[in-house]
Amino acid sequence: MPTALTSLSSGAGITLACDAMGGDHGVHAVVPGAALALKQKPDLRFIMAGHAPTILAVLNRFPELKARTTLIETDETVAAHEKPSAALRRKNTSMRLAIDAVVGEAQAVVSSGNTGALMAIAKLVLRPLPGVHRPAIAAVMPNMKKTRTVMLDMGANLVCDAENFVQFAALGALYMRSAYNVAEPRIGLMNVGSEDTKGHEVQQNASRMLQAAKLPGKYVGFVEGNDITSGAVDVVVCDGFTGNVALKTAEGVGKMFGNALKEELKSSVLTKIGALFCMGALQHLKRRFDPRLYNGGVFLGLSGLCLKSHGSADALAFSNALLVAATMAERKFTDAVATQMKQLAEQAVYIELQEGAV
Amino acid sequence: MPTALTSLSSGAGITLACDAMGGDHGVHAVVPGAALALKQKPDLRFIMAGHAPTILAVLNRFPELKARTTLIETDETVAAHEKPSAALRRKNTSMRLAIDAVVGEAQAVVSSGNTGALMAIAKLVLRPLPGVHRPAIAAVMPNMKKTRTVMLDMGANLVCDAENFVQFAALGALYMRSAYNVAEPRIGLMNVGSEDTKGHEVQQNASRMLQAAKLPGKYVGFVEGNDITSGAVDVVVCDGFTGNVALKTAEGVGKMFGNALKEELKSSVLTKIGALFCMGALQHLKRRFDPRLYNGGVFLGLSGLCLKSHGSADALAFSNALLVAATMAERKFTDAVATQMKQLAEQAVYIELQEGAV
Numbered sequence: 001m002p003t004a005l006t007s008l009s010s011g012a013g014i015t016l017a018c019d020a021m022g023g024d025h026g027v028h029a030v031v032p033g034a035a036l037a038l039k040q041k042p043d044l045r046f047i048m049a050g051h052a053p054t055i056l057a058v059l060n061r062f063p064e065l066k067a068r069t070t071l072i073e074t075d076e077t078v079a080a081h082e083k084p085s086a087a088l089r090r091k092n093t094s095m096r097l098a099i100d101a102v103v104g105e106a107q108a109v110v111s112s113g114n115t116g117a118l119m120a121i122a123k124l125v126l127r128p129l130p131g132v133h134r135p136a137i138a139a140v141m142p143n144m145k146k147t148r149t150v151m152l153d154m155g156a157n158l159v160c161d162a163e164n165f166v167q168f169a170a171l172g173a174l175y176m177r178s179a180y181n182v183a184e185p186r187i188g189l190m191n192v193g194s195e196d197t198k199g200h201e202v203q204q205n206a207s208r209m210l211q212a213a214k215l216p217g218k219y220v221g222f223v224e225g226n227d228i229t230s231g232a233v234d235v236v237v238c239d240g241f242t243g244n245v246a247l248k249t250a251e252g253v254g255k256m257f258g259n260a261l262k263e264e265l266k267s268s269v270l271t272k273i274g275a276l277f278c279m280g281a282l283q284h285l286k287r288r289f290d291p292r293l294y295n296g297g298v299f300l301g302l303s304g305l306c307l308k309s310h311g312s313a314d315a316l317a318f319s320n321a322l323l324v325a326a327t328m329a330e331r332k333f334t335d336a337v338a339t340q341m342k343q344l345a346e347q348a349v350y351i352e353l354q355e356g357a358v
Numbered sequence: 359m360p361t362a363l364t365s366l367s368s369g370a371g372i373t374l375a376c377d378a379m380g381g382d383h384g385v386h387a388v389v390p391g392a393a394l395a396l397k398q399k400p401d402l403r404f405i406m407a408g409h410a411p412t413i414l415a416v417l418n419r420f421p422e423l424k425a426r427t428t429l430i431e432t433d434e435t436v437a438a439h440e441k442p443s444a445a446l447r448r449k450n451t452s453m454r455l456a457i458d459a460v461v462g463e464a465q466a467v468v469s470s471g472n473t474g475a476l477m478a479i480a481k482l483v484l485r486p487l488p489g490v491h492r493p494a495i496a497a498v499m500p501n502m503k504k505t506r507t508v509m510l511d512m513g514a515n516l517v518c519d520a521e522n523f524v525q526f527a528a529l530g531a532l533y534m535r536s537a538y539n540v541a542e543p544r545i546g547l548m549n550v551g552s553e554d555t556k557g558h559e560v561q562q563n564a565s566r567m568l569q570a571a572k573l574p575g576k577y578v579g580f581v582e583g584n585d586i587t588s589g590a591v592d593v594v595v596c597d598g599f600t601g602n603v604a605l606k607t608a609e610g611v612g613k614m615f616g617n618a619l620k621e622e623l624k625s626s627v628l629t630k631i632g633a634l635f636c637m638g639a640l641q642h643l644k645r646r647f648d649p650r651l652y653n654g655g656v657f658l659g660l661s662g663l664c665l666k667s668h669g670s671a672d673a674l675a676f677s678n679a680l681l682v683a684a685t686m687a688e689r690k691f692t693d694a695v696a697t698q699m700k701q702l703a704e705q706a707v708y709i710e711l712q713e714g715a716v
Binding site for chain 1: 500501502513516548550558582584587588596598599600602603605608610611613615619625626629632633635640
């Protein structure tokens with residue numbers, strides 16, 4: 001069962017930058033979230049960018065955290081619905097300054113703020129790693145095997161070519177290795193059937209390339225929408241349009257079931273009594289699918305780590321994103337991606353595609 | 359709450375053709391399913407294509423149904439995994455003969471057999487209606503407002519242009535009118551956000567055309583994956599790749615929640631007792647999302663009605679598909695589509711697109 005991420009080390013040497021003003025709850029999620037993460041990894045350090053008096057009003061309640069936190073002061077913030085292009089032009093927002101910190105002494109940045117703006121600024125400041133054609137957003141979902149499945153891309157790249165899919169496969173597999181300790185991630189390519197002839201030409205070409213490529217995981221072939229939750233694979237590769245629709249569809253169905261279950265259990269005195277007997281089990285069920293344990297999105301393929309926590313992230317959700325970031329930093333995810341991209345280029349998988357398939 | 363379709367009439371004058379051998383249960387779902395439908399609409403007539411002794415072995419148990427059923431005898435069937443191209447060549451399969459009956463005296467055909475084969479044969483035999491560029495497969499889903507939402511296309515057309523989307527919108531709206539009595543269906547176009555600039559160019563162009571078109575419903579703009587189940591719209595328009603992935607994702611999440619709920623409620627003696635108290639509510643919950651009440655797929659845009667029931671359809675599921683087919687036939691769905699396609703052509707919505715948008 002997914003629980004808060006188990007810390008594998010103390011977090012020594014890791015500094016995490018936080019956009020302290022991002023998300024619905026701002027400092028009220030970020031600061032207590034950092035305090036929770038610090039309990040798990042007591043050697044972590046933090047950089048918090050934002051309005052200093054607002055941050056300190058909460059930070060003063062956590063002296064241990066305060067002692068390990070550096071502030072970057074600014075009054076500017078990125079608004080929730082600000083256009084990415086507008087946010088990009090402002091260099092003193094809490095989001096921008098937190099991302100800038102990754103070029104300096106921080107190993108990763110976490111924000112609950114405006115996703116489009118975060119993506120645009122991170123891409124500009126942190127730049128894609130050499131060899132990465134398109135950085136991607138990955139999201140982690142629960143599955144029927146009680147493990148996690150990562151899906152990418154979730155909306156950064158609406159149109160993808162076969163090379164992009166191969167790179168997403170490598171990025172997703174390295175992510176499952178570093179963040180969730182899956183030694184040999186199973187990788188599937190999203191399609192509308194499992195036969196070779198199914199789907200668009202781009203899926204068919206990518207599948208041939210994935211079969212030929214040496215990947216940090218095992219390519220198992222085409223998967224379908226139900227495999228996001230079946231547990232058949234650890235990594236689901238798709239374009240950003242498909243991934244975005246699938247993620248939101250899954251969230252919508254989850255919400256519909258959750259609401260319907262609540263409604264039915266309140267439908268009579270008898271069911272209310274029954275629900276009391278089942279309270280523990282129902283809470284356990286809720287925890288199994290608690291979105292706070294599936295830390296928002298991760299931007300994969302940049303030269304620095306950037307994680308997006310949910311806009312509605314509370315302290316637990318934010319701490320979970322911080323712990324994932326710290327674990328990825330400790331395991332040198334970015335170096336692993338750089339090495340993998342070189343290896344893929346050397347394997348000449350792409351050349352084969354350019355000559356034959358497309 | 360979705361229940362078995364309420365019959366609005368007796369079914370007088372309607373003859374339904376059945377592929378008696380299709381699906382996992384063959385005659386054991388088809389014949390009792392027809393008997394159930396006949397109870398709701400006692401004036402229905404049936405044509406059943408398949409192996410006569412096998413059909414009669416079950417049909418003899420339903421004398422009233424038998425009196426209203428004509429057999430088309432054949433020993434040939436389409437196999438579950440037969441290639442559509444192979445099935446197309448065989449003219450004496452139960453599926454083919456059932457579809458052929460729609461060119462004759464039947465008003466609709468229902469099969470639980472091989473979807474790809476059914477689609478290919480139906481398209482060949484029944485032909486698209488004049489003006490329909492691409493027939494589409496529609497599927498109906500439950501939603502949070504306790505009504506139904508239809509989504510199309512579900513896989514017949516992986517690549518769609520803006521004109522296809524406008525036609526799907528009209529087809530979906532007419533379907534909700536005729537099958538589910540929704541007078542003014544709200545139509546949404548699937549995208550990755552609600553702003554005008556979101557998505558591919560094809561969504562942006564289609565949205566402009568949908569705003570300009572006179573449709574048998576109200577176009578509300580872009581919707582997202584969660585709107586399949588939010589109840590915000592009655593019709594969700596998308597390409598077949600996206601629709602197929604979204605449907606299977608929804609099925610997968612539903613299965614995951616259902617299994618997890620069962621598991622949790624069996625986790626201790628206490629929860630088992632509690633579950634007994636909640637039995638009625640839990641069964642009600644199950645019924646709300648019973649896939650048997652959301653009759654498989656419907657092929658929209660052909661000159662004859664063709665419905666696909668689930669491969670695993672039992673008698674209830676098959677009867678539901680038959681009743682939907684009968685209602686659509688009574689309400690002259692095909693004529694309505696023909697009229698609508700003419701009107702769309704006269705509105706010159708497409709021409710505007712060809713000049714300006716694409």
